[in-house]
Amino acid sequence: MTARYPGYPFTSRWFAHACGLRQHYLDEGGGAPLLFVHGNPSWSYLWRRPILALRDDFRCIAPDHIGMGLSDKPAADRYPYTLAARVADLDALTGHLIAHHGAPPHGWTLVMHDWGGPIGMAWACRHPERVARLVILNTAAFPSPHGRRVRPPLRLPLWVLRETRLGDWLFRRNAFARGATWRPLGVRRRMPAAVRAAFLAPYDRPEHRLAIQRFVHDIPLRPDDPAWPVLRATGKALERFAGRPAFIGWGLRDPVFDPAMLAEWRRRLPGARTVVYPRAGHYVLEDAHEHLVPALRAFLRETS
Template sequence: MPSEFTPDPELYPFSPRWFDSSRGRVHYIDEGAGPVIVFFHGNPTWSFLYRNIIAGLRDRFRCIAPDYLGFGLSERPSEFTYRIDEHASVMGELVDHLELDQYLSMGQDWGGPISMAVGTDRADRVRGVVLGNTWFWPTSELSTKIFSVVMGSPPMQWAITKQNFFVERLIPAGTSTSLDDAVMEHYRGVQPTPKDRAGVARMPKEILAARPLLERLSRDVPAKLGSKPALFVWGMKDFAFRPGPNLPRMREAFPDHVVVELAEANHFMQEDAPEQIAEAIIDRFT
């Protein structure tokens, strides 16, 4: 069943849309008109994360933001494994269903690999790429590998599913601004039970488990998308995706790039600097 949570129309002033994919019912929003940009979220967020960026862009862009199966308002299919390649396959179905051509994509956190997996399979239909606080290659940092192992361990899987650890602890830790109760309730309310958090619990395991996909993307992204214009918007206070180890690889993959450093933004830069991000997208792609 899809989530029964009802967003506050003042915080999330968008009309719900639905797509019946081969694996389950996907919620997405489709706002504005103009060049198309598709927003891909990470963990443990949903399209709500992009609400303020979309509000700043929808007078110039057609903004599409889906919720992966198991996230946001989308369905939680019992037979779905929530692997990253499965998410990418479903998102590809949505892009094909909407017949998107010459679209921009923006990915943050797991939205980076997912957007790149969708894009490399449809490279002739991708106009440009926006990436921030993300990656698309097998991790080599010991701290990230340890994070994957620890978060995949039984005690932390219990904390993620039973105590909503990722929402209650990691979202506040990953934002420089203090999120008010109403905003936090939108991250909390879409996954009220342990069963609703299966997708969130799976993603940290995928840092290591998705290595075959990430190895492929490390080759395919430069080869198939590297000639596209790119924009990197980076929260410089993010300890998970520090600019030093990550931005040089982004620059190398996309020679035609612009970097916008968000000095005060943390991992969830969409919460910390939405106006700056929207302005950077307008400057780069209009």
């Protein structure tokens, strides 16, 4: 797969859910498990650099959410595309690896980005005894510290994407995923063309972009949004992880996960080791990997 997905020389694995859908995941290396949970509109390709750097010492597990990456991409009548469904998928996959593939029931490290935060932390709240450490990269697992008000720079774009026919057209044209690979929306330094193509490859047809659109529609802004109860409950339960070793790596030039989000994480996890990258954007692993991956490796070795 390296030719099509540069820097991704991994073995594809598949888990068949009870509903019949196949979920793609990576399972590289050995040792204590690291569970990499991506967001929208990325996939496990996001984790290629830390997996290559860490698989000699750790077991690196990185699923693609249903509808994303190399996983099956069902129509809306076959899959609900909700936060609750994502958490259930992660629970089923990790339970399968523990029951049938030698993964331990304890000592997991969660590595989360973007929507991976709500998904991963909701899973962690189901199984707090499994989670030994947290790694937090430009994500959230609590209602926005800005309250119910969407910040002005995001208000109009979010309304267009969620509420208008123009938004439907933009998703059909893959504008959301394409925009995330361009400066200044997702990255702050130019993404190489082959890398950009790899990020976009799973979303090559309109019917393969449904998950991207549904993730945006599922953003919980109000208590009556379907994902709100899960996110609110997860935020309330975060205090039980305040004593676990945690690493926060944050790109400060993220237009969505802004310094207020970072401050909220630091308030909830006061003992976390925090490293900020002033020139990095939302895809902090693309903008600052030369510094972030070694910092992550050092944290994992020092807290093992």
